[in-house]
Amino acid sequence: MKSHKFTLNSIAMSVLLATSPNLFAQEAGSDETEIINVTGIRGSLASSANIKRSSSGVVDAITAEDIGKFPDTNLAESLQRITGVSIDRANNEGSQVTVRGFGPNFNLVTLNGRQMPTSSVQNANRSFNFREIAAESVRGVEVHKTGKSNISSGGIGANINVQTAKPFDYGEFKAFASAQGVVDTSVEKGSSVTPEISGMVSNVFMDGKVGVLFSASHSERDSHRDRIGTDGWVRNRGNRSQIDTSAIDTSKNPEQAFWNPWTAVVEHYDTERERQNAQLVLQLAPTDNIVASFDYTMSRFEEASTTNRSAYWFDDPFGTADANGTVINPFDPDDELNFWAWEYYEKKENDSLGLNIEWQATESLKFSLDAHDSKSHANPDGIYERIANLKNPKFDGNGVDIGANFSGEIPAITVDDSKIPGSAYDKANLVSDLYQERGLEMENQVKQIHLAGIWENMEDGALANIHFGFQQTDYQVDTYRSGSFFFVNVPLTNLDLTFIPLGDTGDQFSGADQLFPLVPQYSANQFIDIVKAEGQFGAPNITTNGITEKTDAIYVKFDFQTEFNEMPVDMNVGVRYEKTDVSAYSVQDGIVALNYRNVEELEVIDDNIQAAQSLDGGYSRILPNFDLSLEATDDIVTRFSYSRTIGRPGIGSMFPGTSLNAPRPEGPFRASQGNPSLLPLTSDNFDLSVEWYGEDGSTASITYYKKFVENFIGTGTENRVINNVNGEPLTDPSVTPRPGCPDSGQNTACFSQASDPVITWEVTTPLNLQDRKIDGWELNAQYFFGETGFGAVANYTIVNSDETFDLFNFSQSAALTGLSDSGNLVGFYENEELQVRLAYNWRDDFLQALGNEPTFVEAYGQWDLSVSYDVNETMSVFIDGINLTNETVRRHGRFAEQVLDAEQYGPRFNIGVRAKF
Template identity: 55%
Template sequence: MAKHIRSNLSALSAAILAVSSFNATAQNNDLQMLEEVVVTGIRGSLTDAMDIKREASGVVEAISAEDIGKFPDTNLAESLQRVTGVSIDRSNNEGNQVTVRGFGPSFNLVTMNGRQMPNSNTLDSEGVNRSFNFKEIAAESVAGVEVYKSGRADISSGGIGATINIKTARPFDYDGFTAAGSIKGMMDLSNEEGDDVTPEVSAMVSTTFLDDMFGLLVSGSYSERDSQSQRVGTQAWVRGLGSADTTGNFWAPYTFDVDVANHYRTRENGQVVLQFAPTDSITATLDYVMSNYEENIDMNRTSYWFDNPESVTDENGTAVQIRNPNDELNFWAWDYHFLTENESVGLNVEWDVTDTLRLTFDAHDSTSHSQPDGEQSETIANLKNPRIDGVGLVDIGADLNGTDLPTIIYDDSDLVAETGNGAYDPSNIVTDLFQKRGNEIENNIKQYKVAGEWDNANDGALRTIHFGVENTEYNVDAYRTFTFGFVDADISGLDLTFDELGDFGSDLGDTSGLFPYLANYSAADFIDIIDEQGAFFVNPPTVNRVNEETFAAYLAFDFETEFNDLPITINAGVRYEDTETEGTSVQNGIVSLNYRNTEELQVIYDNNPSDQTLEGEYTRFLPNLDIKVDLTDDWVVRGSYSKTLSRPDISAMFPATQISVARPNGPFNATQGNPGLLPYESENLDLSVEWYYAEGSYASVGYFKKFVDNFIGSTVEQREILDVNGEPLRDPSVNARPGCPDGSATPNSACLSQPGDPVVTWDVGTPGNLENTEVDGWELNLQHMFGESGFGAIANATFVDGDVEYDITSFEQTLALTGLSDSANLIGFYEKDGFQIRLAYNWRDDFLLSTGQPQNFNEPTFTEAYGQWDLNASYDINDYVSVFVEGLNITDETIRQHGRYAEQLLSAEQYGSRYTLGVRAKF
């Protein structure tokens, strides 16, 4: 039977590559009835995806490869955003994570060939989550993607929004020897520092031998990308900062910044698959998948802080005119270093025990390791203008123009009068502070599954019984480093230059009033200099570990029957899951606080790390019921009920207490995780009507509603934090003793906490299960082929609503769903006589990105509505070779974010357009 299946698969080529392994038996029976056809290209890919949607139990969307090694977009996330109900988040103009039906990346489970994949990220500001990063996987190695929007008992749990399964190729998918490859040249129009054109190459070779008993597939890809991003914005809008001419609430910006960042990215992907079929009834597959993703970013920023601004506000209390006399300019440098290594080894054995019983064993050991070289991901340095007798000699300010860019104001005449030079003269640049921070994370998943399918050979409504058990062990080791210090050191030897910003952000509006210069220097060089002078120090890391083990068992039934001569297909099942969690933190004890600087209370640690462990456990039953009715040959209606869950982010379960901000007179902020968090649970209803009116053409309308329990939100507890002796930490900056503050490398004992100092009350943020929520929405989809003309079009839209939207008039809200937004796609294409062209527009409405700004826990960040045009075209020179061009963000759109009100600009960022020219071959 296995060889018979392989022959059909090779004949159907890319059409069957995207068929789900979860429905293998039922679909293989259907394949035996099909004629042999070869389907490639845009039209074939869309027709395959439509057929999967039509035949599936529940609500399923799919994307198929257009040909061997040819996915619709150069990035998986960019392809997924074309699917109804799917939106994406972008990083440096590259899709990296997805939102489905308004539920953000943490609410969606990503699997590869049905297996849960680990994720690791390093930025301290992002925490440690389960969100898969699609930019780490080259699209050329993917044969298809399925998006399961409704739950099924035989699919791993973890996705409230959706479960997204990535399918990779197997040698038995092809008929004998097959090879494909491509060479591309990539050009980012925004790039200024890197190479003008960067390479991307990929290749795949597959063959079978020894009378098709063995199969071997090897694929790999290598990609480089150099680009530049530019940003104008602020770190936060702070409620109550400074003074205002109105009563009640008012907001002023924490800073104003102009950033220019140069990105250098390298990505490597590889896959080796060996298949073995000793008999017609047994097929074994051993596969190895790896990816390495490395990105280095050097960023410089000119900015200033508003410490105690005088403000004029609008009717909402938002500052529209800000003045801060006697201050200074700041010149920042960032060196980012991101390195992630992913590996997965898996074994799958399928055994057709009898004509009616198939058993499957599947196991994999997969690891994602960020910063395996141990290097911290962020190195930060700041320089500034000097203060004379403690007073800054630059007057700073800004005039805000509604939702446009601010006009930056600075007056350095007093500095010129005092020193003879202005704010940008190197003689008026002194050191300020440094930071090194980030996470090294090793995330390992071991998963074992034994599954069975029994087909009813007799007449009757019951057709198939699915059953199985599964064990998943999820282990995360995280090493967090956070070092922050003010310095007073000589910067001689630092290579500091000033570049004019020129027409920076020309599409953002009039920038004539922004800073005229950008400081250019390396944060790493800065660290080297202060290290040579003995001013550098590193705080001990905090080690966090989470072990999560889940045992699952499922039972599901497929029925086929009729009612009033209408064919009805039913899938009913239940999944049982038992999960145990254990969170452990290993950290050095806190000795005291050190009054090191007027802006800093340094945390002093001992050298005696100790463990803190907390545990949690929960058991859940997850039922599902899918009913599909074929009203006619063209009309299908379906309804689904399912219960799904999503587990908390990993960093939310770290039990360690982390001090994040400690400054004289406050704020005093800290965080602590909660391993006892319960998962998000959602009861889901889906209804849809689908009309398949022509080959490759259909229209559908779907409605969904989700009832989510145990929604996790942020809670803040005001409490004391104890030192190693069990005494509360005290503030040495109040009634400071002589000689303090003292920035010496060795702490001054007079500046350390002492028994007579006031006790600090900390705002400790911790996650908790809070409220229940409801989300509902509509999905509209139209896919139409214009006969044999070669033209086709797709239009889809998703409208989402819920009772978890952020209320900008409330200051007590603890619960809000990030990522909730409407979205739409419009795609037109032409494919005929070897020529293909596709123009696609993707739009996403404004949405809540987070409930905390970078320097402000209590103020929201909204991403404004964004639309992007993409274009690709190709021409088949012959049956084997084609040339192509791809364009991303061809209209050079800007991504903007704002705070509580639209007038509170947080960020306006440009990445530019990206174009790729290449040649593809297959044999």
Template identity: 55%
Template sequence: MPINSKRFTLSALSAAVISAASVGAYAQEAGSSTLEEITVTGIRQSLTNAMDIKRDSAGVVDAISAEDIGKFPDTNLAESLQRITGVSIDRSNNEGNKVTVRGFGPNFNLVTLNGRQMPNSSALQSEGITRSFKFAEISAESVSGVEVYKTGKADVYSGGIGSTINIKTARPFDHDGFIASASVKGVMDTSVEKGDTVTPEIASMVSSTFFDGKFGVLVAVSHAERDSRSESVNTQAWVPNYGVADTSAIDRSKNPDGTYWAPWTFDVDASDHQRERQNGQLVLQFAPVDNVTATLDYTASRYDEQVSMNRTSVWFDTSAGVTDSNGTVINPSVQNDELNFWAWNYQFVTENDSVGLNVEWAATDSLSFGLDVHDSTSHSQPGGTPAETIANTKNPGKLVNVEADFSSGSGLPGISFDDSALAGGAFAPENIVSDLFQERGLEIENSIQQIQLDGTWENLDGGALKTVKFGIASTDYQVDAYDSQSFAFVDLGDLASLGIDFEQRGDFGDQIGSNSGLFPLLADYEASDFIDAVKASGQYFQATPTFDKVTEETLAAFVTADFETEFNGYPVRLNAGVRFEDTEVTGTSIQNGILGLSFWHDEELREINDDTPSADTLDGDYTRFLPNLDASISLTEELVARASFSRTLSRADISAMFPSTSLDVSRPGGPFNASQGNPGLLPITSDNFDLSVEYYYAEGSYASVGYFKKYVENFIGATTEERVIYDVNGNPITDPSINPRPGCPDSTGSNPACFGTANDPVITWNVGTPGNQENAEVYGWEFAVQHMFGDSGFGAIFNATLVDGDVEYDVYSSDNVFALTGMSDSANLIGFYEKDAFQARLAYNWRDD
């Protein structure tokens, strides 16, 4: 089965080229005239600190600290995290965005900020509504450290079967007196065609304490811009048994059913990106008495990305071709068709805000309590502006013959076409007419309110039991999603008569162009101009929006205990704990009732709704016990062996739990696809086993090897059932296009004869619903070496993670519905030099298929 699309970035050289200028000022106590102490920190010290965290932690924990975060060539926190063993990243337009840990993708990892769960929102329908955190929205400069918990802990919020990643930000009490720093970077991206080749990244932080260290204030701000361009050749889908194909070359020993896959489209895209990111943090700390410390913090981020994209493409609606031995149609062709010229305007705006209060009280020498409360919100597309504006134009009539060539293996595909029947050619403006417009997007507000009250008892009288930690926590997780979209075929005439700024471009970079076997030109115009023309013509149409809401309330209680003892003279440390969680889920969808379908266009059956919103509500609930047991033994002062067991969970994506039934695709003659969410989905749970040996042989130097295995249950997959869907009056929805009445199709909506009636054929819909289906085993090895070459200033890091499991995707099956995306091997090689006032680092990151 062929890969769904083939993408690459052209001429993209992204490097930090303007060095950061940092200045620090430290204040001593009043009246002091000399500097009493100088503390030197750097890459070596930060790596040593991270090593100490790993060594001293119960369970398997990896970390990075402030000096090692945000260093070139990192442009955000994700790119810093990928240096950790077992962590690899997904990139968006060549910039780190989401993380994968031990083969489990972004949706399986929980991200917390100072121990608090963080919300997420997205404006794109294609991304769905997930829980995965976007690290591209967070600059690295304001972060003081990151801890990656690869094994579960009873006192850590649940939600990640891959890992829990805790981002720690700076506090004024972390520093004595006054400190200030600033940095300026420049990022060069040579792919830019619309925008600036060099864009700035600016960050600053000021912190000070007052009143003999009883009150502290910290302010941190950053601003980053980036312009870039991406170009790609792809298809929107590979469809099984689509069109007509000669299958005689298929190897039946691998593909016994002779299933073949044909491309739905052939697309050549060029996208120009402009991204801005602002981060800010205000932290106030107050210690009125020695045994009480209160911290109030506010963290904000603003992310704005705008993309202008153009595409030249062809639809292989009735294709013919020949397959290779796997079943891939390698030379699809279509006769008497047309070329399509698309334009996209994307605008993604996300506003993240978090306010938190933490109070620590040492009640006695052995007993302390903590209260932590926060209210955090992620809001995409405030105001409901559509995230995507799309326009399509095409050649008039069916006068173009097209043939593609996918036989080049890993090389670029090719395409050829005959447009001789069009006077002036397929790309002449007078031969490009309007086709359709579309606006779509999500406004999402994801809010999380959490409160945790915990206590810690320390045994001051000796004995194996050292500490006991206990607590209760409440999490109110809520998502409100407003889904708006407009879609209609329109007749505006040709582009030349519309006054739209239209340009024929052929500068596709070094690989895409007239000599590459691809479309020779790109029809360059703005989708927003096309929408303006549609509105001026009176043909603008907006579908009835829908509102979906999911509320998830979790009450948790936990207890954990630390022990220190000896076994045959070897020091042993144990941590045992259990977390109990009770979760209730309510999903609500509000939308206008469906009256039926209207035969609107040769390629469109339009959904017709009434004006009365109604609500559908479904509920679900579950309880889980999440135990953990961690043990480590010091075989020598340098050699540590570790074993861990934990049970962790990940919850379903939010968009999988909306209860409403949505009519996704309805075209004359089919397909007829619909979808419905399932608030009753159970969480994915994993029983995790870890074994490791770690050798700490010198200051800042160590080597480790570890083995892990995860037994995962309740993976969520797609289920499909065929069923009739009923309108608001309880009647089955019918197809008015089978036996069209006079005057149909009618795109004006004024002909009632084009509306479905009880005499038309009843539609049987393919309704997709998510369900808990699969179990899997995932296992692997982790290797790491960190070495400091004495006092030379040189150091090196190497780590690698090898992941495998019984979840291999069957590329020859058209029925397979389960795959663990993100599972791949990864490795990092880092060399650095730091001495006197000079620092340098070279990092190589590798990730397998």
């Protein structure tokens, strides 16, 4: 048998380090191997470096520092420490990841190599939310930045594999338990200290032939956040004659386009969250050649938020535009204040049942069968959002003068209610306005079977082994969307309504003393109960959408090990062929007419007869890969990789139904339709790296990568009419309203008629529009300062693109979102009892979304601290601090002055005790 010393030893080391964070080293000058048990930060970093060194292609990893102890309290926040990985946060907690500029929809997350389902309560998409997995149950995470023929496709940025433990990994009795209190300094309602408990027990029986592992966790968190901003900026909205455009720089903006905000908003969010995770694994080894594993994994996630806001709408504003065209100081005389209440619900149930059988058929041939049936169900009860609004009745000459100045970090808000008897905040001066209910129930099921074989060369020769296999994936999504929007007139006598001062709302932003003086406190649920009691509750509009994707794949991969000028060389060549068939459907009511119900609303009147529409699509792809690594010296590894990867289109972009997007009198009249014939993004990826590995686990690397991406998805727009159920074009009844219109009831005289002007709709459809080039650099170093216990990690990622977003190109329909530089700096100290780690993560500003107007997220940096002390060999106490310096998030529109969200959260601490046995 040919000796492949370097590679086989590295693989063995990787397996040992991955299953238990130990570092094995040989003492200098000794013939005996000394086992050094390093289980802390250093052990985790050394294990991760060894996985990177021994892997083919570009792979980064994070491993547990000890059983039940992951580097961060949240998986996404651990992943952001990896070069090339940046995260999006939700409520001051890592939720989704972007890798090398590709956002959550284009990174495939697998659990133990299996594609997991995911469900959303607001938008149907493929992105995985890491808030749903407890970090304590995870053994390690591998980020495959280059494609491999033998791993699932779908991650154009990366394939992220989350690994959990099995009883045979430990081989003996192991257990841990952890209890901690989550101290959230932002809390204004609920408990400022909430519990989080987790544990695991694993053992083997019958001389190692049977193993059982059970892990579980329960987490609660209450939190609060402040938001200041607007509901969006709209180009050329309003009466141009009321806008001073003289300052606009026509060399940049020759059309003298101007942007007005919809609203000015201050709101409070109060959130309660619960999460449960559990996993049961049973392993059997009936013979020396067969190992069977059965596993069940579940998660339950439930979050409820209440929101209250003070706001106003700029219905017909006056103002002055700056050089770019942003109306900096919009104002409306004789208008009204709006006092909103929201109730948000998010509930997810995830279940996965799996089977894995490994059979060592001969000394050189091994087969495996892996199958799972996994389901995700979001919002089984349907409704996820209830909205209520109160307002001051608008009277000419007796209203509220409103205005704002958007030249600072947050808008300086002006409210002059001196013409209203009493105050605009008096309950006696308020009337009911509207309510909304929105729902999205989503079910996602993934059935997957993977038959794989490995042949190992037991003779001499460069060919080390051959991987081959077949994989079939059945991916099914069904969504049930409901929505209602009604203006109502109900008494407020029984509504529990108060107003409270803003207090320290937004005090981390300059100008926080120039906001609304008060914010309302009332329940949207109670308001809607009053609407129901008054008989003004309307039936929601319901749309059903679904997609079935069936993918068959075959692959083969050849691994070679040889030498060049006495330097070890590892090489693998593989190819994967996939064929995907797509079938999409939509079921929705037919449109009868538009009802001129309110000066701000054209209500869509449906026939309540559900009609189905279906479209099919499909594609096939050949995905090759080639990896080459050369051990130039004992310490230096050079690496080259080429692979072709794909990113599948977003779920919501493929539904074939047509949706009218809240038409209003005078427009805009916009609609959207999905496209199940979308092709996947296809990327040819090239990576070149040089890596240095020290004997003590210190390492440094520099990687250059380049991606040539085809079929980038953008939005195509077509101006056309949309017909009603009778095949007649929809018309606008508000242009020349008939007597008695608008009417808040179902007055048929206010319905659109054939004699009304025909509406030309701007219909957007996702299309494969562009090719793009992306390249960048990843710089990484970790260093251990001898035996002092001190160490440091630093990395930086540079991301570039051949596309530059032109702020004054108003027809741009596709853009690369998520592209940004990022960096990490970590310092730590540990000895036999104490572990301390201080980490800083930074992400540069980036384009988050491109809709009718872009959304940019400004640069953000955050400090986190972790301290752990081992009381004895069994017990340790710890404290983790997140966002120590109370950093804030700010998003803006096309220009920095167009603030959308300025959010403030507060620091958070986890204080607890951990025991291992």
